[in-house]
Structure formats: structure tokens, C-alpha cells
Amino acid sequence: MSTADLLYSDTEDALRESVRRLLADRCPPELVAEAYDQESVDFTGIWKSLAVDLGLAGLLVPESLGGAGASAREAAVVMEEVGRAVAPVPYLSSAVLATVALLEAGDEQTVGALAEGATTAALAVGLATPPGRFAPRVRREANTLVGTVTSVAGVPEADILVVPVEGPEGLELHTVSAGAAGVSVTQVLSLDMTRPLSDVVFDGAASTRVDGGTASTGADGGTADEAVRAALGAGAALLASEQLGLAQWCFETTLAYVKERKQFGRAVGSFQAIKHRIADIWLEVTSATAAARYAADAYARGDSDAEIAAALAQAYCSDVAVHAAEECIQLHAGIGMTWEYPAHLYLKRAKSDQLAFGTPYRHRAHLATLIDLPA
Known part of the structure; x- marks a missing residue:
């Protein structure tokens, strides 16, 4: 077993x-805020710059398939910066969830297109689905x-759309064109409009099976069930970095503010209660x-503790992010409550991330089972 390395290279x-x-x-924040005022605001150019110009869409894709051949450590760095900018880009949904699912299932063609940045994908699984608790919502009937x-x-x-499907012999993984006949998408109102959520209805949609083998096992990849579990596991591990x-x-913005904001002739950051x-x-x-x-490091190394590390990170980082954001608003006082300020x-x-891939409570409960802690 290799040793964990938490330092950045x-x-x-x-x-x-x-x-x-x-x-x-x-x-910039003022552009991101437009997502709440203008439903038609288009961030495609930003995503293309990340995906194509910087080549980030293919970070997790092997070089043999046209990707960068990087690991979850590098993807985690990107996720940190996406979170830092609350960037409205589909990095998590396309470059992580959909890409990992396709790679695990043995796909090569679609993954190559995703790595180039020419194509974007989404894994058709509810964002709140915890790793290990997935149940398919789509079935195959008469090859649709x-x-x-x-x-x-x-x-x-x-x-x-990368779709887990319940087939006659078990779970299968299919790809469907998002604009295909028989596919309807309804965007739902969500708390975080920078990561929009949608309900997807399949009604006789034609698809292409990715894993292609018998008993839902791909010729060159794992089972569809393993692919979905791997994707959700990677998503949970890397979401902690966001x-x-x-x-x-x-934290950094609040610290800078309380150093500058003066009240009663003193910087508010000098008051003991604020310091605490x-x-x-x-x-x-x-x-x-x-x-x-x-x-991120445990997942990158394929460590046996990777699932434990992901559950621990989600149980802790979810609450930390919410608390830091709440304190940011509170300690900015009046300006923190305004629509114009990005807090x-x-x-x-x-808050949206706190509910993604399961609540902190679910991750703590799962962590208890992983380390054999009695209820």
C-alpha cells in the first residue's frame, strides 16, 4: 500500500x-449572479475554455483515448477552483460523473469525444443519490x-446522456442523444441555479448500449453496476474539494473584510468575539x-481506504462549507445580505453540495458500517 501524500505538487x-x-x-461573481436574473444567460464559452483551451475535460481520460491521463488529484484541484468561483460549468457532471461511468464500462468512442471537449455528457442519476444506494429509474422495453x-x-x-437501465439480465449502461425523440427535459427550480437540475423523461427513446456484454458485463470494462458505483464514488470524493x-x-474574503471594516474607530476584526x-x-x-x-489522493491511488476517505470527507466538508458561507454572510453584516454581494x-x-450524493448524516452512517462501528 502506497503512502498518502496530501501536499500539492x-x-x-x-x-x-x-x-x-x-x-x-x-x-467574475457579477456574471455568475446573472444566472438568477436571466434564465437565458449562456456560460458555454466559459466551459469550452476550460474543456478545450485548458484540456480539463479529459483529465481523467487515459492518453490512449485522447485524454491527459491525469488522476483524481489533478481533478480535485480543478474542483477546488470551480468551488472557489462557484463557476456554472458542468465539470462535475461531465468530466467526472459521466466520464468515470463510461471509462469503467469500457467505452472508448464517447469518452474520446468528451476528452476533446467537443461533446458534453451527463450521468442520468439524481444528484442526491448516495454511492452504494443507487436504484435504476429507467427500464428497457422493446429496445427503447x-x-x-x-x-x-x-x-x-x-x-x-449516460443512462443506467434496468434490463432483462440486470443493470445496463446506455448512451442517448439529449435531443433524441422520446427524451424530454424539464428544468426544475433549485436553490443553486449555477448547477441547474432537470427531470428527464424517457418515453420510447432509442439508445446505444455501452457495456455491450452479457449479464451486464462489458467486453473490456466492468459491469454497469460497478460503473455507476465508481462514478458516484468519484463524484462524492471530488465534491469535497469543491x-x-x-x-x-x-474564509479569506471574510478575514479581509473584518480587517478593513471599522466600527467605533476600530477594525471589527480586532474584537474578541469576531476573532473567535x-x-x-x-x-x-x-x-x-x-x-x-x-x-482525492486515496481515490487516485486506488487505495483500499478510498471509500472510507470519501465518506469521511463528505461527512465533514459538507458542513464546513455551509458554516463558512453562513459566517461569511453574518460577518459581512448588512452588505452580506444584499443581492449584489456574491456571498x-x-x-x-x-447547501446544494451538502445534499449531493447523500446528506452528511448518510455519509456518517455509511462510514460507521465501513469501519465496523456498531449502531
Whole structure:
């Protein structure tokens, strides 16, 4: 078993700098806030810059399939910066969830298109689905798909839907064109409009089976069930890094504000009560850094503790992100409550992320079973 390494490498630091610079230039908070005021606002250009110009869509794809051949560690760095900017891009839904599912099922053609950035995909599984608790909502009837999946992330930007399907011999994995006949998409109102959720109805939609083998086992990949579990597991592990990124932004922004904001002739950050609250956030964010990095590193190494690390990171980082965002609003006082100030964007993303892939309670309960802790 290899030893965990929680430090960032020079390559990861360089990647972070490139992503942060692009998002700061192309995705400022005032632009992100437009998602709440204008439903038609288009962030496609930002995603294409990340996916194509920086090549981030193919980070997890092997070089033999046209990707970068990187690991979850590099993907985690991107997720941190996506969280830090609350960027409305489908990195989690396409470059992580859909890509990992297709790779695990042995797909090559669709994954190659995703790696190029020319195509975007979404895994047709509800975003709140915990790893290990997936149940298919779509079935195969007469070689077409029938069923409804609710609260799917990344559908408006997707060209292809990766759909887990209940077949006669077990779970299968299919791809469907998002604009195909028999597929209808309804965007639902969600707390975090920067990661829109949609209900997808399949009513006689034609599809292509990815895993292609018998008993839902692909010729060159794992079973469809293993593919979906791997995708949700990777999503949970890497979501912790997004939660870390937004918590870091909230802490750093709040700290800078209380140093400058004066009341009664003194910086409010000099008051003991404020110092204690800032110190609490710093301690939580520092601990979240270790938890998120360990989850990404364990997943990258294929460590036997990867599932434990992901459950631990989600149980902890979810609450830290929400707390940091709440304190950001509270300690900014009146300005923190305004629509123009970006703090609300971070609270909404933090709360949405807290419910993704299962609540912290579910992850704590799952963690207990993983470490054989009696109820």
C-alpha cells in the first residue's frame, strides 16, 4: 500500500494557477449572479475554455483515448477552483460523473469525444443519490428506454446522456442523444441555479448500449453496476474539494473584510468575539483541506481506504462549507445580505453540495458500517 501524500505538487499548483486565472477573467461573481436574473444567460464559452483551451475535460481520460491521463488529484484541484468561483460549468457532471461511468464500462468512442471537449455528457442519476444506494429509474422495453429520472445535474449543457437501465439480465449502461425523440427535459427550480437540475423523461427513446456484454458485463470494462458505483464514488470524493474551495473563498474574503471594516474607530476584526469566530472557521477549513486531499489522493491511488476517505470527507466538508458561507454572510453584516454581494452564491452552492450524493448524516452512517462501528 502506497503512502498518502496530501501536499500539492508543482504540476498541481501550476494547474490551479491556470484555472484560477481563467475563471477570474471569464467568470467574475457579477456574471455568475446573472444566472438568477436571466434564465437565458449562456456560460458555454466559459466551459469550452476550460474543456478545450485548458484540456480539463479529459483529465481523467487515459492518453490512449485522447485524454491527459491525469488522476483524481489533478481533478480535485480543478474542483477546488470551480468551488472557489462557484463557476456554472458542468465539470462535475461531465468530466467526472459521466466520464468515470463510461471509462469503467469500457467505452472508448464517447469518452474520446468528451476528452476533446467537443461533446458534453451527463450521468442520468439524481444528484442526491448516495454511492452504494443507487436504484435504476429507467427500464428497457422493446429496445427503447422508458422511465423518469429526477434532479439530474448538467443536463442543459449535455449533448449525450449516460443512462443506467434496468434490463432483462440486470443493470445496463446506455448512451442517448439529449435531443433524441422520446427524451424530454424539464428544468426544475433549485436553490443553486449555477448547477441547474432537470427531470428527464424517457418515453420510447432509442439508445446505444455501452457495456455491450452479457449479464451486464462489458467486453473490456466492468459491469454497469460497478460503473455507476465508481462514478458516484468519484463524484462524492471530488465534491469535497469543491466544498473546500468555496469554504476557502468564504474564509479569506471574510478575514479581509473584518480587517478593513471599522466600527467605533476600530477594525471589527480586532474584537474578541469576531476573532473567535474567524479562528473557528480557519480551524474547520484547515481540517477540511486534509480530509478533501486525502479523499482525492486515496481515490487516485486506488487505495483500499478510498471509500472510507470519501465518506469521511463528505461527512465533514459538507458542513464546513455551509458554516463558512453562513459566517461569511453574518460577518459581512448588512452588505452580506444584499443581492449584489456574491456571498449568497456561496451559501446556495454550499447547501446544494451538502445534499449531493447523500446528506452528511448518510455519509456518517455509511462510514460507521465501513469501519465496523456498531449502531
